[in-house]
Structures are given as C-alpha cells and as structure tokens.
Amino acid sequence: MSTxxxxxxxxxxxxxxxxxxxxxxxxxxxxxxxxxDADLSKSTMITYFAKEFPERFFECGIAESNMVAxxxxxxxxxxIPFVSSFxxxxxxxxxxxxxxxxxxxxxxxxxxxxHSGISIGEDGPSQMSxxxxxLACSLAGFTVISPADEVSMKxxxxxxxxxxxxxxxxxxxxxxxxxxxxxxxxxxxxxxxVIDGGDITLIATGLxxxxxxxAAEALExxxxxxxxxxxxxxxxxxxxxxxxxxxxxxxxxxxxxxLVDSGLGVRVAQVVAETNPCIxxxxxxxxxxxxxxxxxxxxxxxxxxxxxxxxxARKALARKKK
Amino acid sequence: xxxxSDPAELQLIAKQTRRLIIEMITAAKSGHPGGSLSAVExxxxxxxxxxxxxxxxxxxxxxxxxILSKGHACPVLYAVMAxxxxxxxxxxxxxxxLGSIYQGHPDVRFIPALEASTGSLGQGLSLGIGMxxxxxxxxSPSRTxxxxxxxxxxxxxxxxxxxxxxxxxxxxVVAIVDYNKIQLDGFVKDxxxxxxLVDKWKSFGWHVIDVDGHSIPALQKAFAEASxxxxxxxxxxxxxxKGKGVSFMENNPKYHGVAPTADxxxxxxxxxx
Ligand SMILES: Cc1ncc(C[n+]2csc(CCOP(=O)(O)OP(=O)(O)O)c2C)c(N)n1
Ligand SMILES: [Mg+2]
Numbered sequence: 001m002s003t004x005x006x007x008x009x010x011x012x013x014x015x016x017x018x019x020x021x022x023x024x025x026x027x028x029x030x031x032x033x034x035x036x037d038a039d040l041s042k043s044t045m046i047t048y049f050a051k052e053f054p055e056r057f058f059e060c061g062i063a064e065s066n067m068v069a070x071x072x073x074x075x076x077x078x079x080i081p082f083v084s085s086f087x088x089x090x091x092x093x094x095x096x097x098x099x100x101x102x103x104x105x106x107x108x109x110x111x112x113x114x115h116s117g118i119s120i121g122e123d124g125p126s127q128m129s130x131x132x133x134x135l136a137c138s139l140a141g142f143t144v145i146s147p148a149d150e151v152s153m154k155x156x157x158x159x160x161x162x163x164x165x166x167x168x169x170x171x172x173x174x175x176x177x178x179x180x181x182x183x184x185x186x187x188x189x190x191x192x193x194v195i196d197g198g199d200i201t202l203i204a205t206g207l208x209x210x211x212x213x214x215a216a217e218a219l220e221x222x223x224x225x226x227x228x229x230x231x232x233x234x235x236x237x238x239x240x241x242x243x244x245x246x247x248x249x250x251x252x253x254x255x256x257x258x259l260v261d262s263g264l265g266v267r268v269a270q271v272v273a274e275t276n277p278c279i280x281x282x283x284x285x286x287x288x289x290x291x292x293x294x295x296x297x298x299x300x301x302x303x304x305x306x307x308x309x310x311x312x313a314r315k316a317l318a319r320k321k322k
Numbered sequence: 323x324x325x326x327s328d329p330a331e332l333q334l335i336a337k338q339t340r341r342l343i344i345e346m347i348t349a350a351k352s353g354h355p356g357g358s359l360s361a362v363e364x365x366x367x368x369x370x371x372x373x374x375x376x377x378x379x380x381x382x383x384x385x386x387x388x389i390l391s392k393g394h395a396c397p398v399l400y401a402v403m404a405x406x407x408x409x410x411x412x413x414x415x416x417x418x419x420l421g422s423i424y425q426g427h428p429d430v431r432f433i434p435a436l437e438a439s440t441g442s443l444g445q446g447l448s449l450g451i452g453m454x455x456x457x458x459x460x461x462s463p464s465r466t467x468x469x470x471x472x473x474x475x476x477x478x479x480x481x482x483x484x485x486x487x488x489x490x491x492x493x494x495v496v497a498i499v500d501y502n503k504i505q506l507d508g509f510v511k512d513x514x515x516x517x518x519l520v521d522k523w524k525s526f527g528w529h530v531i532d533v534d535g536h537s538i539p540a541l542q543k544a545f546a547e548a549s550x551x552x553x554x555x556x557x558x559x560x561x562x563x564k565g566k567g568v569s570f571m572e573n574n575p576k577y578h579g580v581a582p583t584a585d586x587x588x589x590x591x592x593x594x595x
Contacts, residue, residue, distance in 0.1 A: 037507075039473060039476075039505050039506045039507050039513060040506060040507070041507050042506075042507060043506075059507070059513055059514070060514070061473070061476035061505075061513050061514030062443055062444070062473050062474060062476040062477055062505065062506075062514075063476045063477055063478060063514070065478065066478060088442065089442065092442070093442075093444075122350065122352045122353075122418040122426045123426045123427065123441070124418075124425045124426035124427050124429065124441065125425075125427075125429065125441075126393065126427045126429075126439065126440065126441025126442050127426075127427070127441060127442075291420070291421075291425060291429070291432075292418045292419070292420070292422070292425045292426040292427075293418075293419065293420030293421075294420070297420045298420065301420065
C-alpha cells in the first residue's frame, strides 16, 4: 500500500460476517470443507455455510470440547473442518482437545473464534475473549491469524484453506472499519505495512489497526513521521518487518484488544529483543476482565481507541528524545 | 422481603417479576427474555418460600445457596433478588449499561450477594456440588440449588458433575433443569436431543422429580420432596415454556436473545397487567 494515503476507514462488515460469507464461498469450490458449530451458528455466521451445505455441516450442541475433537477427527480423515464458537468458549473449553487432538498430531483443523476482545459489549466478561491470542499461540505448530477488516478476512480465509496445518482465526462481533482496498494481497506470516514512516512504528492487530491509523494521522499532522504495520498473522510472526521497523524507526508501539502482558505485544518484543532492541510501549487490557457496556463505550473506557494509541505513542516518542 | 408459602401471593410476585424482566430487557435493548421468563416460578418459589436466606446478611454462613448456572437468564435473578431487597429495584433499568451492577451475566464483583459469576454454560452444577460438600464438612444445614438450562446440559461437565454428586451421596444439592425445549439456535430436539431426560438423570443415580415448572404448588412439593430425600442428590425436571407469560414470545426461539421493541414491551405489559 502506498504511503501517506488518506484513509476513509468506513465501517464495513464485522470480521465474523466476512468469515461466514467467505466460508460459504470456499465451500462451493472445495467439497472437502466441512463445518461444526456449538449452538451459535447465527452469531458466528457459520450459518451461511450451514444453510448452503447442510450435509457438510455438523451441529454439535453446547459442547465445545467435543466439537473440537470431532473436528480433529474429521481433519485426521482428510477433511478440512472449520469449527467455530465464541472465541472464549472454543479456546477455553476446547483447549485440552486443541492441544492433544490438533496441535500435537499436527492435524489440519481450522478453529474460528468470534466475538473476541472486549468489543463484544453488553454480554460482559464471561463471553469476552481477552486471552485467546495467548492460548492459541501456546499451541505448538498452530498458525494464528487476526484480520483487521472484511477484506483481509476474506483473503486470509482463502489462504487458510490452502494452508495445511492447524490454525486459529480470530474474529470480532462489531462492524470493522475497512482498512484495505479490495485488491490488497495478503500472505500468511507476512505483516502489511499500511503506512510508511521513520520516527515511530505503530503495530496492531484486529480493530486496533484502524485506531493506529487514526493515531498516525494525528501525529502526522504534528509533523511526526509514523509507520503503521498490521500484523494479521500473529504466529508465525513476521520477524523481518519487525526487525526493520525497530532499526529504522527506533520506537515501536503495539496495540491490541487482548491482555497486554500475553498477546501480540510480548511476541513483538521478543523479536525486537533478539534483533534490534529499541524503545517499546504497549496498549491492551491491563490485568482485568472488563465489564458490560456498549462496544464503543467499552473500547473508549479501556482506552482501546486512537486516543489510547496516541497517548502510548507520545510516551514512546518522549523516551526516544531523551 | 416477602416470605410466604401462599401460592396466590407467590403468583403475584411472579407476575411482577415478569413485568420487571420485560421492562429491563427493553431498556437494555439486548438480553435474554425467553429463558428468563421460563424460570420465573422456579426462582420466585425458591427465593420467596424455600431458601433460607437473609438479604440483610448475605454472607450468613449457614444460608442456602442459589446458582443460576444458565447465567444469560440473569434478568429473572436480578428481578427476584431486587424484590427481596438485595439490590435497588429502580436500577434494574440500567441492565447491561456501563457501570451498572446489573451486568449482562451475573458478576460477583458487582453484586457480592451472588453466589457465582456465570455465563459460560456448563459449570454451575460442579460449583454447587462443591458448595454442598463444604456445607456437609461444616455440618451446616445449608442446601444448594442450581438452575440449569436444557441446552446447557449438553455440556459434558454437567454429566461429570452428575456422576460425582450421586457417587458422593451429595443429598444437599438440588439441580433444577429449566426444560423449555429451546436453546439459542432453535429447538433442543433439532440440535442435540436430550431424551429420555428423566431416565438419564435416574441412571446417573439421582432422585428425579418431573414437574410442571410453572405450577408453584407443584414446585413447592418437589422442593419438599428433595429436602426429604437422603443419600442421593435430586434433579427436578421442570417442564416449562420458553417466553412464558407473553403470548408472542411463548415457544418462539426468536426471543432467546432478542430484546422486545418498545411496542412489544407495551403489548407484553398489557398481557401481564
Ligand atoms: C459454554 C457456552 N457456550 C455457548 C454459550 C452461548 N449461549 C448462551 S445462551 C445459549 C443457549 C442456552 O440454551 P438453554 O440452556 O436451553 O437456555 P434457556 O433456554 O433457558 O435460555 C448459548 C449457546 C454460552 N453462554 N456458554
Ligand atoms: Mg432452553
């Protein structure tokens, strides 16, 4: 993507909606794709696939750990299963099954966790997934992706079907601002430099990509040259793009809708420490479970908006000056 | 708090509870009316008649304990607890709003008188059995009541708890299944059927009572029978109607998790006048 474009960031589909539509489309092309649900098909949007391919859809009821292992069985027998629920349920309840039946034997299971982060809103903390990046990344051999908008979700869903191996895909409940042009190319494991700049790098995933773009535009107006990187793939992490940003900008801010001490930020920090140590600051959920509220109200209260990214970036810039 | 064993008085509280449920979910613009309305008689009978509890002293060690394992139905619990005097009735309209004690699912951080934070289905029975075991160790008369959804008992953990409760003769715990035949995506029989449900609980070693979950006298009798049952836990299979009391919500899967519009609210309140 070219530098210094003005981003419109118009609200598009929720990434769960883009997931559901993409899965149905891919299902038309590939008869090996099957899907499993745990009584949330109309919320995860796997319903599009279920309606079109009832014979390849398995409703598992409210029994997520069973669903995960059934998916692993389908994968072991050559199918390409997508098992889906709220991220909080499929990962937390299905974790042992993910570890032993999917990660350990390295089967081709695709796990889709929707309603991730605190932007699920009114339902509150029991349904909020703020530790899913941590859990999914702790499964050895898993690929973990977290698309920022409908364009990247659609493209990465296609890549997910082509990729052989266990994978976790993180999706959100609320409409997401469209970051990308429809023809943008994505590759698993390769971050996207959304804006080029030399003074500081804002790295983000999911909804925080758009917020980082907004923060970057505010800083640009003050004459700061800001680089923005979307790490849609969290694992395997794009070491090159991080090392380059660290060397060239000397300051990195990582923002995510996840517990700040166990998500994307610490993984970026590891790469920075191993390559070109530089100033780093982090924005995320701080050691708490949040609460009920509107999605926008919660993102605002917990600072996961452009204002929060901006304040975090100012801290990094101030440290860089010293 | 009105404590009474008079079914007519309990019926009045039940009606008021339904009105509060409709009003608070309408104000919140989101929430779960169907499964709140189906459990009204169960919770009113417990809180206003059966449970030994004291709203002025919620940490009383020998109190009976109540867990709403199907936490999404918290509007019924909030309405009943508020009417008992635990929390302010006027604030029910702030359900699900930022800063409200009436969170989208029961949260002990906001209402310490709750016995458990629930919302992830499948865990309440294990928790309740743990509380009942502690009471037994303490030689406390405390009994524990757990309300489960029918969809909820598709979770394997429920059956692990069922096996444990019977094997350890935990006769001071009562599981109540709100058997309203509907879960989130549709009818239970179309998703993952539970039948034969009474036989399942029996074969797991529980004393089972199959009862009309909207009949207060039948529920009172069932709770008395549960208390009199020694050596094994009791499961009450409460046959209920999802959305009970509001004609257009009854038996309608749509109202599992959709709030009434302002017009629907008016219509519902007329029916509940
Ligand atoms: C572990 C878990 N999986 C999924 C959900 C999402 N969910 C909320 S309510 C519900 C349906 C519950 O149905 P049932 O237990 O029958 O409740 P009721 O009919 O009494 O409302 C589901 C699937 C959840 N809260 N927890
Ligand atoms: Mg039900």
